[in-house]
Amino acid sequence: MSAARPLGLAQLSLLNTAPPQLVAIAAEAGFDFIGARVRPVTSTERPYDLQPGSPMLKETLARMAGTGVTVRDIEFLLLDGTDQREAWLGMMEAGQALGAASLTVAASAPDTGRLADTLARMTEDGRNYGIVPTLEPISYQAVNSIPAAVALARASGCRIVVDALHLNRFGAVPGSAQWQDLEANLDLVPLLQLCDGPVQSPADRAALVAESRSERGVPGEGGFDLAALVDAVGADVPVSVEAPSDSTVARLGELGWARKLRETALAVLAPVSTSERASAAEKAVTA
Numbered sequence: 633m634s635a636a637r638p639l640g641l642a643q644l645s646l647l648n649t650a651p652p653q654l655v656a657i658a659a660e661a662g663f664d665f666i667g668a669r670v671r672p673v674t675s676t677e678r679p680y681d682l683q684p685g686s687p688m689l690k691e692t693l694a695r696m697a698g699t700g701v702t703v704r705d706i707e708f709l710l711l712d713g714t715d716q717r718e719a720w721l722g723m724m725e726a727g728q729a730l731g732a733a734s735l736t737v738a739a740s741a742p743d744t745g746r747l748a749d750t751l752a753r754m755t756e757d758g759r760n761y762g763i764v765p766t767l768e769p770i771s772y773q774a775v776n777s778i779p780a781a782v783a784l785a786r787a788s789g790c791r792i793v794v795d796a797l798h799l800n801r802f803g804a805v806p807g808s809a810q811w812q813d814l815e816a817n818l819d820l821v822p823l824l825q826l827c828d829g830p831v832q833s834p835a836d837r838a839a840l841v842a843e844s845r846s847e848r849g850v851p852g853e854g855g856f857d858l859a860a861l862v863d864a865v866g867a868d869v870p871v872s873v874e875a876p877s878d879s880t881v882a883r884l885g886e887l888g889w890a891r892k893l894r895e896t897a898l899a900v901l902a903p904v905s906t907s908e909r910a911s912a913a914e915k916a917v918t919a
Contacts, residue, residue: 635902639663651847667872670723739775748787782813806860
């Protein structure tokens, strides 16, 4: 297990690994928690039945009890402007059974007024389950910037998931206005999703989707300024490694990939923070 901040393995990093096996792999690799996909995003995904009473839930809980690995977040609901309350209530039931604290959502519907109302209702419903909706701004969806996500979160009472890939793809990089917006609203951020990639963005939406879902980079081996991101969010924010790579999983295997992700994530998290460097410099000057 990690010594400092909690470090988790996102479901998307091993999308085809069922939650009970994901818990076991995460434990063997040294992670503290996982994210669990309790609802498929696409029709081609394998569904995982984690509803109360299901055999998979029972097996997952047993693996959690045996390893100490927890479930911090559940996913994924794409808000499309229709009435999806039945879907999110079912997800919250599964999340409560798993002990999760948040439910990740994104938005494809452009009507921000209706979206704010939906998120407010989700937030209210979540109180009965101990789960807070967390809105993820995604580069190829309707909510695709920090300011848009912040406005919706402030209006509805939900929170925001920060994903290193999407920050870079919609331009929220150090020195930008969006970066300043992020720094001003860190109280909304309960979780950082870590990955890496080339500085150059894919050419079109299809390529953005493909990168996001199946070929992200290993933390610290790409062009993202992860040190600045980690420094900005602070040491008390848990980190979940969300770095799917179908090609590398095929080569290394599930456990091999999980171990590599943890090793590289720890290397990114290990450097001395900016605040610590400043404090050390100040002491050196006054010594």
